[in-house]
Amino acid sequence: MCASPVKSDPAPLRLLGRLAVALFLSYMAVALPLAAIPVSILHWPGYGNGLAGLAVGIAFFSTILSRNHAGVLADTKGGRPCMRTGLALYVAASLICALSGLTVLPEAARYIILLAGRLLLGIGESLTIVGMLGWGIGLMGQQRAGRVLAWTGAAMYGAFAVGGPIGLVVYEHWGIGALMVLSAALPLIGLGLVQDVPACVPHAGARPPFWRILGTIRWQGIAVALQGVGFAALGAFLPLRFIHAHWPYAGFGLTCFGLAFVAGRFACGHLPDRIGGLKVALFSLMVEAAGQYLLWYAPTPLIAFAGAVLTGAGCSMVFPSLGVEVVHRVAPHMRGAALGGFSAFQDLAYGATGPLAGLLADRFGYDIVFLLGGLCATGGVAIVLAQISARRTDA
Numbered sequence: 001m002c003a004s005p006v007k008s009d010p011a012p013l014r015l016l017g018r019l020a021v022a023l024f025l026s027y028m029a030v031a032l033p034l035a036a037i038p039v040s041i042l043h044w045p046g047y048g049n050g051l052a053g054l055a056v057g058i059a060f061f062s063t064i065l066s067r068n069h070a071g072v073l074a075d076t077k078g079g080r081p082c083m084r085t086g087l088a089l090y091v092a093a094s095l096i097c098a099l100s101g102l103t104v105l106p107e108a109a110r111y112i113i114l115l116a117g118r119l120l121l122g123i124g125e126s127l128t129i130v131g132m133l134g135w136g137i138g139l140m141g142q143q144r145a146g147r148v149l150a151w152t153g154a155a156m157y158g159a160f161a162v163g164g165p166i167g168l169v170v171y172e173h174w175g176i177g178a179l180m181v182l183s184a185a186l187p188l189i190g191l192g193l194v195q196d197v198p199a200c201v202p203h204a205g206a207r208p209p210f211w212r213i214l215g216t217i218r219w220q221g222i223a224v225a226l227q228g229v230g231f232a233a234l235g236a237f238l239p240l241r242f243i244h245a246h247w248p249y250a251g252f253g254l255t256c257f258g259l260a261f262v263a264g265r266f267a268c269g270h271l272p273d274r275i276g277g278l279k280v281a282l283f284s285l286m287v288e289a290a291g292q293y294l295l296w297y298a299p300t301p302l303i304a305f306a307g308a309v310l311t312g313a314g315c316s317m318v319f320p321s322l323g324v325e326v327v328h329r330v331a332p333h334m335r336g337a338a339l340g341g342f343s344a345f346q347d348l349a350y351g352a353t354g355p356l357a358g359l360l361a362d363r364f365g366y367d368i369v370f371l372l373g374g375l376c377a378t379g380g381v382a383i384v385l386a387q388i389s390a391r392r393t394d395a
Helices: 012-026 028-041 049-076 079-101 107-140 142-193 210-216 218-244 252-268 271-275 277-297 301-316 318-329 332-364 368-394
Strands: none
Touching: 012 028, 012 079, 012 107, 012 142, 028 049, 028 079, 028 107, 028 142, 028 218, 049 079, 049 107, 049 218, 049 332, 079 107, 079 142, 107 142, 107 332, 142 218, 142 252, 142 271, 142 301, 142 318, 210 218, 210 332, 218 252, 218 277, 218 301, 218 318, 218 332, 218 368, 252 301, 271 277, 271 318, 277 301, 277 318, 277 368, 301 318, 301 368, 318 332, 332 368
């Protein structure tokens, strides 16, 4: 149940839209540096793809470790303080990362500073996304959880679509320090936009151990983790593949992915609530797998762009579709913890993919990371098929 708005705004959908716009701007702190960080690190003597992938992926490990805390905070205090704290951490983390642009420091010190900032950014991301989901579902009601999940992802990956290319341009002209300062400024605007969106009263009830909640949602979590491998591989290594192949428009592949992702969210965001999450997730994973295999094969940039579009369209609805299944499997007072745990599965895939794919790329080339993404998405298809079969048997 929500408190009365500080300013009169009776339409929950309009309030959700404001949260989504704030998240879009604030998530630039994550999206802007994503492609620029590995490009920057590879210019440092002795730093290869493995260390570049670690700098990208380490944020996801701190996100994983903080998901339980974020879920408990959202369930007990509400999504509003959870999201606002996360946005403040975005600002602090970006400012720390800006110090890695100081060329007077040795590369080792700059790398450690960058890792520290990325770790703090991961905590901010956990609080921001779990808070947004808890706040949005509180405003809209559980029956429209799929729409909240879809809009949250649309805001995130809309930022990803425009942030990747912009980040590369800013980095190429002004360096990593200026890029991180810009990344710190945008979440401040987001904080201002959510200032007068009303809080929602958290639900009361006994809380089982977090590990028991994870056990309840494990198959949905594993499937979304397998989906996440393709996204992480594309985000960290598609620009590098373009650069290595001497193809133009290295950042445009990220735009293709992001635009397809956002279009899928807005066009199909209502489907999990209407026809069920498993059906939508099954089709989505099949499309993602096709896109990843196409990226693995791609002999030209146009085919690579097509693979990025298919990957974005496929990834688009996997998280909200399986997230609806998660929401329906737990009581309302455990919703934040369940969604936090569900997101942690995806975070694990994001965090592990960067270093692993970097090592594979060093040995076999950049195209191999997309074969890995395709195989993982195919594994997700198998899990969802098994879930559909089990549900039919139970019925």
